Amino acid sequence: MSDERLYSISIEVNGELREALVPARLSLVDFLRDTLRLTGTHAGCEHGICGACSVLLDGEPVRSCLMYAVQADGRKLTTIEGLAQPDGTPGALQDAFCETHATQCGYCTPGMIVAAHALLETNPAPSEHEIREAIGGNLCRCTGYQQIVDAIKLAAEKRGTPTV
C-alpha cells in the first residue's frame, strides 16, 4: 500500500457512529462504498452532475463524490440504506417507488430517493413542478422520470393521510 498520511474521522452513518482512519483524498462516496461497504450509494459521473451518489449530510442532500470523507467528520449522514425499515424492507418513500415502478435498472434510484426524501422533509405537499425541480439534479436514463414523479406524489399523499 502507499504511505499516505491517515486521518481519524468519526461520522454518524444511519444512526450508528462509524470511526475510521482515512487518507485525506478519500472521497466520501468511496468511504461509504469501500470502507463501510454501504454499496447502495452509487458513483455515476464522479463530477457532481448525475446525482447517483447523493446522500443526506445533516439532512441536506449532497453529492458524496464531491466531498472528501474527512469533510464529513463529526457530521450525520443518511444513505439509502438508512431510509429502509429496520429489517431492511422498503420504507414509506421506497415503497411508493415500488408501487409506481419508479425504477428500472436501479442505478440512479438511491440518489433519486435521497433527493425526494429531502424534498418531502421540507415540503410535504410539493407541486409537480417542485418535484421535478427537486430531482432536477439527478439523472435517470431508464424511466423518463414520469413514474418517479408519480412515486413522490404518492408518497406525499400518503404522508398527508393520517394513519388510523
Added chain:
Amino acid sequence: MSAAAEKGFRYIGKKRRTKEDPRFVTGRGHFVADIALPGMKHVALVTSPHAAARITAIRADKALALSGVHYVLTGAELCAGVDPLLPGVDAPKVTRYPLAHGVVRYAGEWVAAVVADTRALAEDAAEKIEVDYEPTEYVLDPEKAALPGSPLVHPLHGSNVLYRRKFVWGPVEEDFARAEHKLALRVRWGRSATVPIETFGVAAQWDPGRQLLDVWASIQMPKYPDQTARALRLPGNAVRVHFDVDVGGSFGVKRGIKHTVLVGYLAKKLGYPVRLIEDRLENMRGGDMHGPDRVFDVQVAFDADGSIRSLKIRALDDVGAYAGRSPLQLGKPVGAIVGPYQIHSVEYEPISVMTNKTAQEAVRGFGQSPTNYALETAIDRVARHLGMDRIALRKKNFIRKDQFPYLIPSGTSYDSGDYHAVLDKALAAAGYPALIAARDAARNSGRLAGIGISSCLEPSGGNSAFEPLFNPKNETTTWMDSCLVRVDLSGAITGVMNTSSAGQGHETLVATVLGEVLERDPGAIRVVHADSLNALPSNSPVGSRMAIMLGGAAAGAARQIKAALLAIAAHNLNKLVTELEYGEGSVSVKDDPRKVLSWNQLVEIAHRKFHQMPPGLEPGLQAKFVWEVPTGGALPTADGRIQMYPCFSFEAHVVLIEIDPATGQPKLVRYACGHDCGVMINPDIVHGMTYGGIAHGIGAALYEKFAYSDNGQLESQSFMDYLIPSAMEVPAIAIADHCSPSPHTTFGQKGSGEAGYLGAPAAIACAVNDALAPLGTSIDELPMTPLQIWTRMQAVRAGN
C-alpha cells in the same frame, strides 16, 4: 381487442409490482462495482491524446516505482497473448485488441493498463507513464473517409469502407419513372449514445486449480462468454460469467468485450482478482459505446394524391476506428425499411465507414431510430411539397389493419397492427385541435411554436438475420432463448434465466408468465440468473426480444410442467388426461370434481414416490424449453431479402414544442404517444420503458452529441458537455395503449424495449421545423441544440 385479450389472463396485463424494485429502492442491488473479491487489484488506463499516431516508446518505470503499483500492461504484450476481437462483418484486416499496439486510431484509445492496490493509486500511476507518439494523418469526416486517397484508419484493409452494398427490392427505377412527383433530401443523425448512469465494469478471477476464469460484468451482449474465451484462447467451459450481476442501464451499449479480455488476461497472468470500473472519462471517450452517426440521402417518388410509390435511401454511417457489430446497425432497418407505409419498391445503399473516432456500438433500436427519423422527415417533406396535411398523408399510405400479414419489398412480413387507430389515439391523447389552437396562439403572440408528428415501427423479437445478410460467411440463422423451470419438494417454483438484466424486469416477466401458465401466484415464484456454465442458450436481451423470446421460453417450460402434473394425476386417478381439469395447480376429474389431487400431492409424487409415477416420466419436476425465434431460421435470398424480426410494434408521437425566440431554448409543452406492442405482460414495465425511450429520444433530438474538434479531440467527455435530459427537460407524457396481438407469440405479446426512442427524435425534429417554418428555415441535422436553433434564427434575422 385489448379488453378481450386481457380478460382471458389471470396475471398478464394486470397492474402488479415488480420483483426487482424492492432491492433497488433499498440500495441492495448487486452491481459490478459492488463486487469486492479478496485480494482484488484495480485497473486504470493510459489513453491516447492523438487521433492518429505511431507509438514509438512507452516508459513505465516511474509508475512501477510507486508503492502499491503492481503491473503495467501494454499492447505489445497483450496482443501477443490474446486473439483479436471479432468484427461484425467480413473485414479480417480490421484488427482490434483491448490496447493499442504500435499505432493509435482515436483520441482516448487505451494504450496501457495499470494495476494497483486501489483505483486512485492506479490513476496516479497512469499519469506517470510516458508514451512517445509520432502523430500521423487522420480523417474525421466520413464522406471524405470513404473517398480514395483519404488517410486510412486500417491501412491493411485497403480502404475506410467496411461495408457497402446497394440493395434493390422491386421495380425502383420503373416506379420512379412513373411517379408524378419526386423529391430528394439529406438529413444527418448526430453521434450520441445511450450513456447509462452506470459505466461499464468487469471483475475477473482466475482459479489455476480449476483452470477457470470467473467473470462478473455489467454486460448486455450476445455470445459474450464465447467471445471472451475465444479471445483469451481458452475453451468455452473455462470462462464462467455470472449473470446475476445487476446491470445499471445499457440499452445496447454494455458490450465490454475489450474490457473483459483485458481484465481476464491480467487476472490470469497475475494470479489475483482484477477489476476495471470505467470512470466517466474512460467511458465517454474510450468505452467504445458511441452510437450511429449517419448521413441519409433520401429520394421519394410519389403521386399528386399523396401515394408514395418508391424510395431510394443511401445511409452513410461513421462507425469510428474499429468494427464490432456496428456495421450491422445499418442492417436491422432492412426489416422495416418502408416504416408503416405501403411503398412498392425500395433501393437501399448502406455504407459503413471508419474514421479516427471512438468506436461505435449497439444503441437502442440498432439503427432503427435514425432510419425512422430520415423516413419521417421525408414523409413531412412530401406533405409540404403537395400542400397536404401530414396526418392525412400518413393515413393514406399506412398499411391497413386488414392487410396483415403484410410483406414489404425487402422480404420481411409484418405480423399485425392497426396504425390508423393508434395514430388516432395519440391525437386524442394530445388533444390535437387544442394543440393546434395553442400553437397558433403562441405564434400570434410572437413566440415560435410547432407541432411534430411521427409514426414508426419497433421491430421486435431480436433475431440476427442481418449477420448473414451483411456477411455471407456468417450463416447464423438461430438466435434462440431459453428457460428452465423447477418445482422443488416444497412446491415452490423457480425459473432460471440465462442472461443478465439491465432494468428490463425479466424476473417479473418470467414469474408472471410461469404464474399465468401454472395458475400460481407470481409473487411466490423466484427467478434466478444462471451463470454461463449452468445456462441454457441465450442471446441476451437485445432487439426488443425478451417479452417474446424469454416469455415464450418460460411459457413453453411451464406447459411441460403442467403436462407432467396432468400425467401424474391421470396415472393416480385412473383417468385419461382429457378427462381431467387443471386449476390453480390442482388436477380434478371433470365429471367428479371431488376427485382431486392437490399441487402439493402431485409435487410429492414427482419428488418422492416413483412407485406412483407414470411410466416414462422422469422423477423430480423440472422442464427446459429452448425456443428459436418465430419466423426465423432462413438465410437471405441472393438479392438480400430476409424475414428480419418476427413482431412489429407500432408507435405514433404527437408533440407541441415552443422555442424561446431570444435564446433558442426549446420547451416540450405537450407530449402524447400512441403505442401498440400487442399484449403487455406488465403494463408498468412497458410504460416505464416507453417514457424512458421518449426521454432518450428527447436527448438525441435536442441535446446529446459526441462532438469532435477539428483535430479529433472528443469535446463532450463529461455530463457538463454531453447533456442528458433531466426531469426539467422531459415533460409529462401521455401514453395511449392499443393492442394488436401478434400471431407469432405465446400470448400475443410483442417487444417494447426500444419503445419511445424509435419515434421521439423524428417527432421532435418535425416539431422544431414546424416552429421554424414561419421564419422560412429548417434544420436537417440532429441534435437540434438550442445553440443551433438560435444560430439559425439569427441567420434568418440577418437575412441569410
